[in-house]
Amino acid sequence: MTPRQNRNRDRAERGIPDATVARLPVYLRALHGLQERGTVTVSSEELAAAAGVNSAKLRKDLSHLGSYGTRGVGYEVEYLVYQISRELGLTQDWVVAIIGVGNLGRALAGYGGFASRGFRVAGLLDADEGIVGQEISGMVVEHIDRLEEVIAERGVSIAVLATPAAAAQTVCDRVVASGVTSVLNFAPVVLSVPDEVDVRKVDMSIELQILAFHEQRKAGGPLGEDPPGAAQYVETVEA
């Protein structure tokens, strides 16, 4: 009996740690790279290096999915791709709508990595009459008024928000009211949603600020200088 015949019988009973789930897509990408180069089998050490983690973490992560490796040998690339894809739900199609078709929305609509792995963009919507009707990446931009119809008719299950900050919460409320329970938010706001809705945020400005913090520590070191403007907070104490 080969390990394959165990299939998902001996898989962990629900509950893969969030930290692990967040890394599975990275492993998957590394595996696809190996696959393209024709690699058939890979050790935890090699795959971990390709994914930028250490091998103990990789093995622990994979152990949450099941026993898909062979001791003394490693993991079969194709098989592991399949197992991770299945665990992530990528063996089925996910229908995505992009709301907000400015520069960012356009970039997202044209992003190849989208369609390639089970994510199908089924709608581009915007509030701007000048943008509605334009063809972007082979799709015609529709008016935001049709949001609820589009979600219902096309079975959208993931909404990507690329609207201005001011519009994001309103649009979010509407997609949630239409039954969407997964939102990817590019607008620089904290969205409030019911518990059952998952929101993930992509925020370049936050990432830059985190980099600035570390950069400051490297460059400034024990400089200790007050930055310009600090004086205000000494002098205006009783103002």
Add this chain to the structure above:
Amino acid sequence: MTPRQNRNRDRAERGIPDATVARLPVYLRALHGLQERGTVTVSSEELAAAAGVNSAKLRKDLSHLGSYGTRGVGYEVEYLVYQISRELGLTQDWVVAIIGVGNLGRALAGYGGFASRGFRVAGLLDADEGIVGQEISGMVVEHIDRLEEVIAERGVSIAVLATPAAAAQTVCDRVVASGVTSVLNFAPVVLSVPDEVDVRKVDMSIELQILAFHEQRKAGGPLGEDPPGAAQYVETVEA
């Protein structure tokens, strides 16, 4: 003696937890929102709600910066904005170069939240002759050949990579060789860099896959069906 006069004397001696640093920009944004509405003082409960965290976490986070609140009252918005900004290094300017001016690079170049908080885009570079010379958001796109010059002459300290995946590592090597130690990577690859270089990654495809995982759990529940394609892994065992 007011708390202000303590200034940074009693601040934590180096070492703010990473998890805290990652949230400071969120607090900062929430505070700016309050500031615009004219709020002078805010409690940990209110600010936490605006930032989407619980109040104990907020207070613990802020306690790593110093004692900037007033017991029985709360935090003074303007003062806290200043302290967090200073901690993050936003009271100084950071010079940014955007490398790769496709759809995404364009979106980034036009992003307002960039310039507004101490990040100055000092260069747009691309390898495509058709793009070089174009004016984007008031800047002329330069050829990637000039990368090293641009970094050195303009004092670039943060590189934003918006290139195709295949080019990212090469470009990264070049910016690192030019002395850049902070990289914000939008390309879907794991970059390898020396230890002293900080890399942060923004990857929509990964975020979507994480959403898909959770969405699958909600919808599929204890469905247990094998997805299409699964049969292959039973039938081809000895193939």
Add this chain to the structure above:
DNA sequence: ATCTGTGAAGCCGTTCACAGCG
């Protein structure tokens, strides 16, 4: 009385080191 600042406890994730299997 109110709300901050913080020890202490608990939880989660990472790393170690080796048992177990091929």
Add this chain to the structure above:
DNA sequence: CGCTGTGAACGGCTTCACAGAT
């Protein structure tokens, strides 16, 4: 012998609950 899978130790982050300040 080689490499996976995993219990156990460790370290960091979150949460609790209350002492302390105004």
